[in-house]
Structure formats: C-alpha cells, structure tokens
Amino acid sequence: MAKAYIFGAGGHARVIASFLDVAPVFVVQSLEGQAALPASMMSEDDYFRELPLGDAYLGIGANAARELCASRLRAAKVNLPPCIAPTAFVARDAEIESGAVIGAGAVIGSRALIGRDTIVNTLSSVDHDCILGALSQVTVGVTFGGGVPTPNPTFKALAGLAGDLKGAVVMGHSQSGSFPLEAALINPAAMKGLVLVEPGSFRTDFFTRSLKFSDPIADYGQTLRSSRNADLSGLPDPAIVARAIADAAERPDQPLRLMIGADAVEVATGKLRLLSEAIEAAQR
Numbered sequence: 001m002a003k004a005y006i007f008g009a010g011g012h013a014r015v016i017a018s019f020l021d022v023a024p025v026f027v028v029q030s031l032e033g034q035a036a037l038p039a040s041m042m043s044e045d046d047y048f049r050e051l052p053l054g055d056a057y058l059g060i061g062a063n064a065a066r067e068l069c070a071s072r073l074r075a076a077k078v079n080l081p082p083c084i085a086p087t088a089f090v091a092r093d094a095e096i097e098s099g100a101v102i103g104a105g106a107v108i109g110s111r112a113l114i115g116r117d118t119i120v121n122t123l124s125s126v127d128h129d130c131i132l133g134a135l136s137q138v139t140v141g142v143t144f145g146g147g148v149p150t151p152n153p154t155f156k157a158l159a160g161l162a163g164d165l166k167g168a169v170v171m172g173h174s175q176s177g178s179f180p181l182e183a184a185l186i187n188p189a190a191m192k193g194l195v196l197v198e199p200g201s202f203r204t205d206f207f208t209r210s211l212k213f214s215d216p217i218a219d220y221g222q223t224l225r226s227s228r229n230a231d232l233s234g235l236p237d238p239a240i241v242a243r244a245i246a247d248a249a250e251r252p253d254q255p256l257r258l259m260i261g262a263d264a265v266e267v268a269t270g271k272l273r274l275l276s277e278a279i280e281a282a283q284r
Contacts, residue, residue, distance in 0.1 A: 003054035005047065007069050012119070013059025016101060019085045024057070048076060055079050058099050058117055063135050070099050070117045082114075097134075109146065159183040163190035169249040172196045193254030197245060198268070200261025203235040236261060 060066040099117035109128035162168040172180035
C-alpha cells in the first residue's frame with residue numbers, strides 16, 4: 001500500500017492524518033525535540049534526499065510556510081492531491097485543486113473552485129460558484145454565499161479591496177491573524193477604520209443541537225463531561241456581539257479595541273493591572 005507523507009506535526013497535520021485510509025509518515029524540519037506522535041516520522045532533509053514514493057499533504061497552517069513547502073514539493077515533482085474529509089460534501093462539478101484540505105462536515109457547492117493549498121476548515125460552507133484563490137483559509141464554521149470571489153488572499157489584495165470599497169472598516173479577531181493590521185499598514189488611506197474585536201463568552205447552541213458526540217476517548221473523558229454539562233443559559237445573547245460589531249463599523253470614531261462582554265473587560269483589566277505592576281517594579 002502506498003504511503004502518505006504529511007508535512008508538519010501540529011494540530012492541522014493530525015487532522016489530515018485522521019482523514020486518510022493509510023497510516024502516514026509525519027515529515028518535520030528536525031526530529032530533535034519532537035513529541036511522540038502515533039505514526040512514524042522523518043526529517044525534511046531525509047525526505048528530500050530520498051524522495052520516497054507516496055502522496056504528500058500539507059499539514060502546515062501558516063500560509064507563508066505552507067506556500068514555501070508546497071513550492072519545494074512541486075519543484076521535486078511530488079504529487080500533492082487534495083485531502084477531503086470523509087464527512088465533507090463536495091458537489092460533482094466543484095473543482096478542488098492540488099494541496100487543498102476540505103475539513104470534516106464542510107460543504108463545497110456546485111461549480112465552486114477551491115484553489116491550490118487552500119484550507120476549508122471544519123463545518124464551513126463554500127456555496128455554488130464561489131472562487132477561493134490559492135492559499136486561502138476558511139475558518140471553522142464560516143459560510144460563503146453563492147458566487148463570492150476571493151481570488152487572492154494576501155495583505156496587498158485585502159488593502160486593494162478596501163480601496164475599491166472606498167473606505168472599509170477592517171475587522172480583526174482571534175482567527176484573522178495579522179491580515180487586517182497588515183492590510184491597514186499597506187494602504188492606510190483606503191481604510192475608514194480598524195477594529196480589533198475581543199468578545200467574551202456568549203450563549204450558542206454549539207454544545208446542543210449543533211454538536212453530535214461520538215464515542216468518547218478515555219484521555220478526553222473529563223473534557224467531554226465538562227462540555228456536555230456546560231450550562232450556557234446564563235450567558236448573554238450572541239446577537240449582542242453582532243449589534244456591537246455593526247455599531248462599531250458605523251461609528252465615525254471606531255474604537256481600536258472592541259471588548260464585548262463583562263469577562264472580556266475583566267481579562268483586559270487583569271492584563272492592564274499586571275502591566276502596571278511590571279512598570280512600577282521596573283521604576284523602583
């Protein structure tokens with residue numbers, strides 16, 4: 001049986017391994033200091049020296065590193081098939097280019113194009129006729145309506161899009177990384193505002209009708225019990241978050257940091273207190 005080689009050894013690499021029918025070999029930059037994984041491992045130097053037969057998969061989340069790795073593999077004529085989770089739905093006439101990863105429960109609609117080395121994460125939906133360019137990343141649970149083109153997910157392209165919109169408010173959050181800030185730095189004149197959203201805990205149906213529990217793994221028993229028994233009834237309505245974000249976008253003086261919820265304010269206050277204590281200690 002042909003082997004599979006996954007570049008990377010973090011969470012994204014292990015997710016890809018869970019989709020495959022064969023036990024993969026994890027390829028890492030160096031074998032030193034690597035925690036044990038439930039599969040064999042080899043170094044990148046050994047891989048490119050030997051170029052063993054078998055498909056390769058990109059288990060690297062960071063775009064720049066993933067692009068570099070993919071370029072090196074393609075230069076060596078290595079096959080990079082798309083990796084599609086068994087529980088994903090991909091329309092017959094959709095196109096998934098090489099190196100792309102389609103996560104569990106994701107939906108790819110009719111005539112959608114998923115560019116090379118793109119990641120469509122768990123429970124995301126890319127509807128009919130959408131175009132996701134190379135190296136795109138669709139965060140967990142995100143939905144693209146039909147016909148949405150995102151041909152080039154780069155800082156420069158995002159800054160250009162803001163310019164085309166003639167004054168956009170760019171929103172950042174925990175899953176957007178540095179994209180909004182980098183885009184604003186490239187073309188500040190095109191931006192109406194930049195808001196970093198820092199929400200606290202809010203009520204959702206994630207642990208109820210939106211989540212189907214499989215047979216538990218013993219090592220995660222306590223976490224699973226905590227999730228199943230979580231009482232979310234006292235948390236605020238998520239509509240509050242949506243309203244706060246929409247209001248911030250419409251304000252003439254957007255806040256740089258938008259903290260939503262008492263616990264978000266508490267975390268920020270705690271960080272400020274620690275920073276103040278550190279400053280006082282340094283001044284003594």
